[in-house]
Amino acid sequence: MKPKSISAATRPRVGKWLVTGPPLAYLLLFFAIPSLIMVLASFRTPGEFGGLAPLFEEGRLDLNLDSYVRFFSESIYAQIFAKSVWYALATTLFCLALAYPLAALIAKSGRRYRDLLLLLVILPFWSNFLIRVYAWMIILGPNAALARTVNGVLAWFGHEPVPLLFSSFAVLVCLVYVHLPFMVLPLYANLEKHDQALLDAAQDLGANAWQRFWRITFPLSLPGVYAGAALVFIPALGIFAIPDILGGPEDSLIGNVIKQQFLETRDWPFGSVLSIVLTIAALFLAVLAAWVARGNLGTPSSVKAARA
Amino acid sequence: MRKRSAGLWVAAAAGYAFLYVPLFIVIVYSFNNSRLNAEWVGFTLDWYDKLFHNQDMLAAAGNSLLIALTASAVSTVLGTMAGVALYRYKARLLQILVLAPIAIPEILMGVSLLIFFVMLNFTLGLISVALAHITFCIGFVAIVVRARLTGMDETLTEAARDCGASPWNAFRYITLPLIMPGVIAGALMAFTLSIDDFVITFFTAGAGTVTLPLQIYSMIKIAVTPEVNAVSSLLMLLTLALIIIASKVSPSLLRSD
Numbered sequence: 001m002k003p004k005s006i007s008a009a010t011r012p013r014v015g016k017w018l019v020t021g022p023p024l025a026y027l028l029l030f031f032a033i034p035s036l037i038m039v040l041a042s043f044r045t046p047g048e049f050g051g052l053a054p055l056f057e058e059g060r061l062d063l064n065l066d067s068y069v070r071f072f073s074e075s076i077y078a079q080i081f082a083k084s085v086w087y088a089l090a091t092t093l094f095c096l097a098l099a100y101p102l103a104a105l106i107a108k109s110g111r112r113y114r115d116l117l118l119l120l121v122i123l124p125f126w127s128n129f130l131i132r133v134y135a136w137m138i139i140l141g142p143n144a145a146l147a148r149t150v151n152g153v154l155a156w157f158g159h160e161p162v163p164l165l166f167s168s169f170a171v172l173v174c175l176v177y178v179h180l181p182f183m184v185l186p187l188y189a190n191l192e193k194h195d196q197a198l199l200d201a202a203q204d205l206g207a208n209a210w211q212r213f214w215r216i217t218f219p220l221s222l223p224g225v226y227a228g229a230a231l232v233f234i235p236a237l238g239i240f241a242i243p244d245i246l247g248g249p250e251d252s253l254i255g256n257v258i259k260q261q262f263l264e265t266r267d268w269p270f271g272s273v274l275s276i277v278l279t280i281a282a283l284f285l286a287v288l289a290a291w292v293a294r295g296n297l298g299t300p301s302s303v304k305a306a307r308a
Numbered sequence: 309m310r311k312r313s314a315g316l317w318v319a320a321a322a323g324y325a326f327l328y329v330p331l332f333i334v335i336v337y338s339f340n341n342s343r344l345n346a347e348w349v350g351f352t353l354d355w356y357d358k359l360f361h362n363q364d365m366l367a368a369a370g371n372s373l374l375i376a377l378t379a380s381a382v383s384t385v386l387g388t389m390a391g392v393a394l395y396r397y398k399a400r401l402l403q404i405l406v407l408a409p410i411a412i413p414e415i416l417m418g419v420s421l422l423i424f425f426v427m428l429n430f431t432l433g434l435i436s437v438a439l440a441h442i443t444f445c446i447g448f449v450a451i452v453v454r455a456r457l458t459g460m461d462e463t464l465t466e467a468a469r470d471c472g473a474s475p476w477n478a479f480r481y482i483t484l485p486l487i488m489p490g491v492i493a494g495a496l497m498a499f500t501l502s503i504d505d506f507v508i509t510f511f512t513a514g515a516g517t518v519t520l521p522l523q524i525y526s527m528i529k530i531a532v533t534p535e536v537n538a539v540s541s542l543l544m545l546l547t548l549a550l551i552i553i554a555s556k557v558s559p560s561l562l563r564s565d
Contacts, residue, residue, distance in 0.1 A: 015475050016397050023390035023446055027405035030443045031417070033423035041423055051426065099324065101319030108316070119555060124327045125453065126551040130524050131540040135330030137532050138337065143346035182393060204364045238413020241506060255415050262419050262511065272423070275416050282412055 017068070042067055042272035052268050067269040071277065077257070084254040088236040091175040095183040095232050096225065098176065103187035103224075104217075107194070109142045118188065125181040135244050140164040141244070170246040175236055182235070183228035190224025191217075223293040231290035234282045254278055331544065336536035345532050345564070355538040365539060368523035372503050375434060375519065380443035380499035386442070388491050392483070394450060395457040412448045417444065418511030425512065432514025440512040441468025441502040448501060449494035455491025456558060493558035500547045500554075 035189030040301060042061040045053040048191065054064060071077050106117045124132065139146055142165065151161040202212045239254030254274060328536070337345045341352035359365055375414040390406050393399050409417055425436045466485070484491075506521040515523060520543065527536050 005469070016393070016399075018388050020393040020399050020402055021395060023386040023393065023397075023450070026386055027402070027409075027443065027446065030421065031409055032404055033418040037424055038420040052423075067541065075391065098323050101316055102323040105316050105320035108313075111383065113561070116452060119552075120324060121327065124331060126500060126547055127331060127506075127544045128506075128524075128540065128547065130506050130521050130523060130528070131334060133542060134524070134532075134540060135334045135530050136343040136433075137528060138537075141328060141345060141532060143344055174390055177330065180323075196407075200527055204348055210351060232377050235413055238415045240415055241510075241525075245525075247349065255413070258415055258419060262422060268423060271419060275419055278413060279416055282416075282427065286411060 035200060038272045038275060042276055044269050046267045046269050049266075050119070051266060065264055067267075067273040069272060077274070080252065080257055081254055081281075085281075087172065087175060087253060088233045090172060091179055091236045092183075092229050092232045094172070094176045095180050096228065098180055099183035099187055099228065103191050105182075106188050107191035118185075121181050121184045129178065130241070130245075131180055133174055133242055136170060137165060140173075143217065155237050165246065166248045168247065168251050171243050171251050172243050174238065174246050179232040179236055182231035182246050186227035186231065187221065187224040190221050190227075194220055210247050224292040225296055226289045232287055234285055237282060237285075238278055322561045329527070334537050335544070337534055338541045340534060343534065345534060347539065355534040356542075358454055358535050359538045360541075362535070365520075365523055365535075367521045368518045371517060372520040373436060374504040375438045375441060376499045378438045379445055379502040380437075380495050383442045383445035383498045384449055384491060384495040387446040387494055388453050388487070390446055390450035391453025391457065391487075391490070391494075392479075393455045396474075398547045406447045414444075414507040415511075418508045421508070422511045429446045432512060433517045436512045436514070436515065437509050437519065440508050441505060444505075444508065445498035448497050449491075449515045452494040452497065452558060453487055453490045456487045460486050489558040493554040496554035496557075500550050503545075504547060 005254075040063075041052060043065065044055065045062055045064065045066070045145060047053045053062060102121060106114055106121070109117060110207075141147065142163065147164045150164065198216055199212050202216055207215065230278060238255050238258075239253065240259045241249045242257070243253050243256055258271055258278070260272045261274060263266050265271075336348070337357055339353070340348055390402060393402055393404065396479050412525040415468055420430075421436070421440050421443075424430075425432055430436060466477050466482050467483045468476070470500070473481070504521065506525060509519050510525070511521060513519065518526075520539070524539060527533065
């Protein structure tokens, strides 16, 4: 453990590899290589009994684009993908609307309460994911107070009762619920840095609360909004458990199709294609969010833009 | 000014209610003397009693505990190394590999590890789940440890080296004690993440191995029962306690994002 006899020039390099090596090796083996294997699997032929057919068939490499062709030729998959994007987008917008007042309140509150209020936002995220989904099964259940009230009102208007559970509504509410903390944290981190003097100056110049928000606070908070949007949109895009537990048959999203391909149909090459499309979409959005946040805003020019 | 603050308070209170009412309902109904999770009938501890006599549930809890202890121990060591490496050196590849498992949708890691283990003829079970959990826990530990290092005085380590301490001794006696709160917080986080994980476990556990979240999943797919409320309440109590301890040990945990 003590590299005593090593010269000064090589010592830092040895130290670097002693510290970097083990986690790097682990993550290469259990993250990078499995990811590459999945990319390779997307070009392979599905096995007769599920999984993958042998890579070498009669001495020649069996790689093809069949699964990609299938993805682009059967419109059902594009539709499911579009539906997933739509759900993730709606989730992001609802999270933003709910998170803004929370983040603003925490940023405005005094040092003593700030940490507590922030902890209260984070704590639900640390409780088990399935429990948070299950909670909505109870709240939206057919015998629960909410469903009885809603259907009571509907009956009064002569409307048929509607099921709340196993519906798109249930899926969306739970998606918002599960992802809300991810929007609050970056928004708070941004709002906390805002200079109160700008708002005071605007007020002195006659701007009302609404104008101060839309022309100063909101434009300045956009880097936080983009960061939060990426943190909500990307996981929401790949979710499978929420539609699986709370949704109806028409709420099947891309995550559900991937799960189905790997565990039920056992068509691994096609499941890999869907996973790769999802990865590309997620990476694209992450890069886009970083680029937009860095390129346009967060500099004094945004202050100018806010004033113009 | 006052009026706006009041509006903000109401909106934020609604936000907090949205976050906590569902969890509160789960806990309240775990003490409810009714099979239906619909209305309050009366207080009982029957569901907890049933829980502690449910052999499947106890076996699942045992598996979860075993996996979480293993995964948090290994990922704390590897994650601490990664955190130090990220802080001291320009390790671009490591940075990508540490953050990517956290950033991508969980299902992607689940399915790629499933292909990986099956292709290697590695039997799916406790070990494959633990290996998968370590992969995503490393990143969380690394982030917390790096945040801790950012707040400390590196010249102390340099001073130790100048006084003739070997790199290992400088780390062991200077750096490690200083970053210890971060390491402990990281370990508690890793334990919590592991014991709570559903998605990646779902793909890497195989048919015969059941963890607590997998057991909960199969129960709620069949029916809503107060027994699930009881196990949920206990699990919530455990993870929330661990996270509160972690954030007390290392207050920077709240700011690491």
